[in-house]
């Protein structure tokens with residue numbers, strides 16, 4: 001048995017050795033230069049292709065593989081081109097991330113370009129610190145080094161959404177401050193509680209499990225999450241579980257969450273006691289006081 005096995009094994013090897021489908025005659029190798037049809041320039045470079053850069057000095061032309069002479073760029077031109085391309089890529093990333101943060105992450109139908117333009121303009125620079133000095137300072141400090149959770153509370157139109165958006169915009173455009181003094185861009189997701197639950201219920205009703213899970217995964221995994229207007233969605237006990245699921249996972253992973261509400265005392269009513277006590281560890285509270293910011297803005301606009 002064993003011998004027969006050995007014999008058959010050897011016959012396979014022998015068969016492989018004598019296979020005839022592989023050509024044995026030497027193949028003539030083609031040089032890359034022949035394929036590209038390259039050749040040296042037939043004439044010396046024309047004088048108008050020589051030029052001089054103020055920084056790099058004289059720049060000689062360069063010969064293409066086809067034998068044609070072309071003007072050569074200097075180091076500063078190459079660096080300027082790279083910087084321009086880098087800036088374009090960054091601007092594109094900024095635009096894409098801004099759309100994603102303020103609605104795009106929920107799906108294309110949640111993208112409203114007018115809203116995005118408006119909310120992108122809500123920055124620390126466009127916020128008047130004199131009206132909410134302490135709130136401004138706390139929000140600004142958080143945007144430099146986001147840690148723990150933030151609760152913004154106060155009556156209507158006092159600028160809560162403005163500061164939340166300013167945190168997102170600053171983290172994306174300026175970045176968080178690293179120990180060495182450098183900056184690192186941080187992405188975030190911004191959603192109002194009614195908007196989130198509308199999208200959540202929609203995927204649930206449509207039995208769209210992929211998007212349903214995706215939605216929850218997004219709010220759990222984003223480095224910064226803003227849940228605006230917690231008290232504008234109906235308080236329902238079944239939502240407590242969803243809030244707990246999200247906040248517990250985020251707190252465990254030490255990912256900061258920012259909430260805003262008009263009714264601080266009733267927060268547990270909306271998100272549940274368990275979620276509230278989970279968020280309380282390392283919570284920065286920001287009280288917003290003063291006149292209705294939006295109404296004042298409207299008055300100013302109508303006067304203008």
Ligand SMILES: [Zn+2]
Nearest residue numbers: 053056074076
């Ligand atoms: Zn140069």
